[in-house]
Amino acid sequence: MSRPKPLEFEKTKIVAENRRARHEYFLEQFFEAGIALTGTEVKSLRFGEGTIAESYAEIKDGQVNLINANIPEFSHGNRFNHEPRRPRKLLLHEREINKMAQGVNREGMTLIPLAIYFNKRGRAKVELA
Secondary structure, three states, X not given: OOOOOOOOOOOOEEEEEOHHHHHXXXXXXXXXXXXXXXXXXXXXXXXXXXXXXXXXXXXXXXXXXXXXXXXXXXXXXXXXXXXXXOOEEEEOOHHHXXXXXXXXXXXXXOEOEEEEEEXXXXXXXXXXX
């Protein structure tokens, strides 16, 4: 009997992908989360800039934050630019956060972002495993 295929999310434009994560980690569950971004961060992502190679997600006080993701400053953003490696809040339902927290509390489990992409509606999303 074959293994069930993981859930696929509708990705129209993939901005950043963490290809090494699929080789270095055993991926159990997949989640799709929105990202709370500023205007210049969205513009940088639309130009295809950004990396999540060394990033991870952590749960603190009932919120999930994306740590160490690099979204470079927008070239035309002048004084309204953002900090490239700031922690970014991920938008998830409370039951999804609770499910993640149970997995992270077990030994050896962590939250890894696999991809940042735009969905059909033009919203920036993160695929977590």
